[in-house]
Amino acid sequence: MSDYPKFRSIPRLHRPVVVSEKVDGTNGLIEIVSADDYFQEPIPANRSGYAVNVGEDVYFVFAGSRNRWLSPEEDNFGFCAWVWDNAVELASTLGPGKHYGEWFGQGIQSGYGLDEKRFALFNTDRWFDPRNPGDIGRYLEHFPKAQRVPFIVTVVPVIAVGSGRDLNSTVEYALNTLESEGSVIAPGFMKPEGVVVWHAAARTYFKATIDNDEQPKSVAERMQRAKQDAANLKSLVNSIKDEITV
Template identity: 40%
Template structure:
């Protein structure tokens, strides 16, 4: 016998969206899990040294793992991805304090990766803009404020938010047009911005629109809900 499979709930299109700049680097993530408390670290770690992916922070062992879009990565010439795992390993304690427990997705971008953006080094920009600014009730701090107090403030941040409000295709195209005209917000002075990502709050999905003319007519649109719905239907891509 077959089991009943319901049709998933249909989200309403005209709900709030969050538009951020799409960065042309490499999709990455940091997975952090809190482990056991250690009361006498000197004696414990003398007998049981910390392994790769383990770090002792504020009285606890933490497990920290780096990943690319498709696999777990570790420091090493053939096992890393543009040096991201090495950076995570070298800055594990700071990353635990800044990000806390969880799976943190973002873009590893900058020198030597795709567009490069004219940067001298690389940086990790988180995708979750809300979580970056959210204040933790226990500590009274946010990821942003903790990053500002760390030694890696110039290496970790969040993707720029370009719009928050009701879904409107004309607004999205206006933002893409502005990126074409004025260049990247994440890297001021760099003209060749890639495009935008759109987080649709009601569906929980992320879509992308690139500025390379593959997503339809790049000209600005006349505002209006009918035009927004009909124009270039079907050309939204899931990121």
């Protein structure tokens, strides 16, 4: 095999794009490894996993965040604890492989007004959730091989499907839809974050937010905290004024 550093092929822009709701939570990974694969390439000893029996098969289930493996002692908003508590169902329904998604809900980022936490898978080619409004028809048309997502998890809702030729207008449509109608993944929540765009040919993701899209994430987060601090201060001042008036 040649070791020449060949420049990679450039994907065509005018290929399908899938625009889904950007879920405001924390990144999560569920990796499910069969016992045969586990013992062929042993997992490092410092990586915590949970062994489960599914019928006659044995699987090892691991939980991770964006950049580290998790354990119940070093968790991320309870994600590892949830994965291990539900390891049998996850292993039997998701199957072996790496399953990336977003862990969201109560106490995480915006929280969506939920009183529980949920896990939304990213892979819209493979999964659809009939509980997401409008998803059934959209998936039947564009994702004929997609399977119904296991009940214990969900999948990021698809807002629009288009071509790279109409990329900007497709993204604007999705953003306007979310801004006017609210979140799809948490109906009734009127402050959705934005969208994620999957470009099929490039095999990569892009994102666009409803607010402060032109700002780096760190700057946007500081601006949001400053706005919240200002609102809290205003509320405190009003409370003091009310007490003085009384």
